[in-house]
Each structure stands twice: as structure tokens, then as C-alpha cells.
């Protein structure tokens with residue numbers, strides 16, 4: 001083991017790997033065949049590679065700007081870091097219990113099945129089925145029209161040949177001028 005190699009203890013399996021100070025934790029784990037979930041390929045943009053530092057938090061680098069953008073600046077509370085951003089500078093112990101390969105594979109299969117179902121071929125209808133649907137639609141629209149003409153807007157229907165409109169059917173009040181009959185000015189004008 002060279003001086004630049006450090007031991008990373010893996011929880012819960014209890015095994016360990018060696019890592020140099022240059023390689024990030026995600027790459028090192030993958031090189032050793034340890035499963036770590038990742039969707040972004042190590043660019044601090046999916047947060048799938050989250051691990052918990054159980055021991056040796058002083059032996060790792062500080063979170064990068066990209067990392068704090070993803071998981072906030074609360075490492076001292078949660079002890080969680082993105083494996084793809086972690087560089088090790090001493091002995092550490094990390095918790096990988098959230099990275100369960102078989103559970104993730106099951107989830108992926110389920111997701112794929114759902115996707116494949118949603119891509120089921122469009123059902124083709126026969127000519128008879130199409131005609132039936134069209135006649136049903138026509139019937140419905142005729143019924144609707146009938147209903148519209150029967151009771152709805154009854155105030156607009158014609159009664160005794162007179163088209164009734166809105167406004168309560170009242171006649172306008174006549175404009176009274178009889179009180180002006182004795183007014184000489186009014187007579188002059190008319």
C-alpha cells in the first residue's frame with residue numbers, strides 16, 4: 001500500500017476498499033465492483049449517489065459548490081455526501097445501506113413494465129364500430145338540441161306569434177306631456 005492510499009470501510013457489508021487521494025469515492029467503489037446508484041454519471045446533478053459518512057468526517061474534502069447546490073450545506077447534521085464529489089484524505093467509514101442493487105433492479109423493471117404498457121398499440125376499430133359510435137354521438141346531440149328547445153330559454157320562445165325577448169315582457173312607459181298642455185313655451189315649440 002502506498003502512502004497515498006487510504007482505507008474506506010463499507011457499512012453494512014463490513015468489507016473495505018483502498019482509495020487514493022485523487023479518485024472520487026464513486027469511481028473508486030465502482031472500480032472495486034461495489035454497487036452505487038447514479039444517474040448523472042458523477043456530475044453532482046442527480047443526488048442518487050448519496051452516502052453517509054459514519055467515521056472520519058475530517059478525512060474527506062469539503063463539499064463543492066455543485067454539491068451544496070444539490071444537498072444543501074447541512075453535512076455537519078446529516079453526515080450525508082455525494083459519493084461522486086468525495087475525495088478521501090484518510091481512513092473513513094461510509095454507510096452504503098441505501099444502495100441496494102436488487103431493490104433498484106426491481107424498481108427499474110417495474111418502471112419499464114409501466115412504460116411498455118403505456119406504449120400498448122392503439123386499438124383499431126372496425127367500420128361497424130365507428131358507425132355505431134357516430135350514430136350514438138348524433139343521437140346525443142339531437143337529444144341535447146331537443147332539450148335546449150323545450151324548457152331552456154323558454155322566455156325567448158314565440159307565443160301567439162310574438163317573439164318574446166328578455167326584459168320581463170313589459171311595455172315601455174308612455175312619455176307624459178299632458179301636464180305641459182297649459183305651458184305657452186311648450187306649445188310654441190310643438
Ligand code: FES
Pocket residue numbers: 026037038039040041042043044045046047048049050082083084085
Ligand atoms: S452520481 Fe449523480 S450526483 Fe453523484
